[in-house]
Amino acid sequence: MKIKTMDLTRIYRIGPSKITAVNKVNLEVSKATFTAIVGPSGSGKSTLLNLIGLNDQPTSGKIFIDNTDTSLLSGRELRKTRLFRMGFVFQSFNLLPTLNALENVELPLALAGKPSKEQREEASRLLENVGLGNRLYHRPKELSIGEMQRVAIEGR
Ligand SMILES: Nc1ncnc2c1ncn2[C@@H]1O[C@H](COP(=O)(O)OP(=O)(O)OP(=O)(O)O)[C@@H](O)[C@H]1O
Ligand SMILES: [Mg+2]
Structure with missing residues (x-):
């Protein structure tokens, strides 16, 4: 871009x-x-x-x-650009505390309209890529700071 x-x-x-x-x-x-x-x-x-x-x-x-x-661009077009074309890693990560790592990564895929089976496959593949294959079901407070950051990168 x-x-x-x-x-x-x-x-x-x-x-x-x-x-x-x-x-x-x-x-x-x-x-x-x-x-x-x-x-x-x-x-x-x-x-x-x-x-x-x-x-x-x-x-x-x-x-x-x-x-x-x-x-x-309209508001809708701006939101689409953000969702499909941009990635953000915030200082505070912005992970949802009640969702586990896998669900945090699935959320933007769901918003982007991916079917749920593909969401799960892609989210676990992305987390495995950053060495978090064994942390899929941990919630943010059960992760280290660096692990939270890696979830945030993959989850955008
Ligand atoms: N919503 C706001 N309303 C009014 N002033 C603001 C607002 N947000 C930021 N500012 C002011 O605008 C200036 C720039 O803020 P900004 O947050 O962009 O700085 P920064 O370079 O990101 O700083 P830091 O390194 O501390 O994060 C600062 O003087 C800040 O006080
Ligand atoms: Mg700043």
Whole structure:
């Protein structure tokens, strides 16, 4: 996936005050590359990633995903792009505590419309790939931090 931003800006308004968290960012990330966004706490990294992840709307500027201007997409199209084309690993993992590892990985596959038998097969294969074949039925609190992170990567 290719990502491009043009003068991307996000201003938060709290009452009368304004915080410019992202200020005219022009970024280009080509397909199949790794990019790290580095900067001090409060410099706008999470705000930028929320915008690129189509989780927030810019105050001004644009985001292109594979040359599509995302400001032209409907809410439904944005959600589909997120579900089918993007993966997120959050700092706090966002695993559902009442679901075991297998079910946490199955959930996004279910949302993407996979038949339930295939969900189970794919989820267990993905977990086996990251060395968690023997932890399928553990809930998040029964896993180590690194194991939780691996479930989150596979579960997206
Ligand atoms: N919802 C919000 N409303 C108002 N201000 C916000 C909001 N979210 C973040 N900010 C402010 O915007 C700025 C950028 O925040 P952001 O979370 O993007 O920083 P960050 O680079 O991810 O920091 P950290 O490394 O601490 O995670 C900060 O000054 C923060 O206080
Ligand atoms: Mg942050």
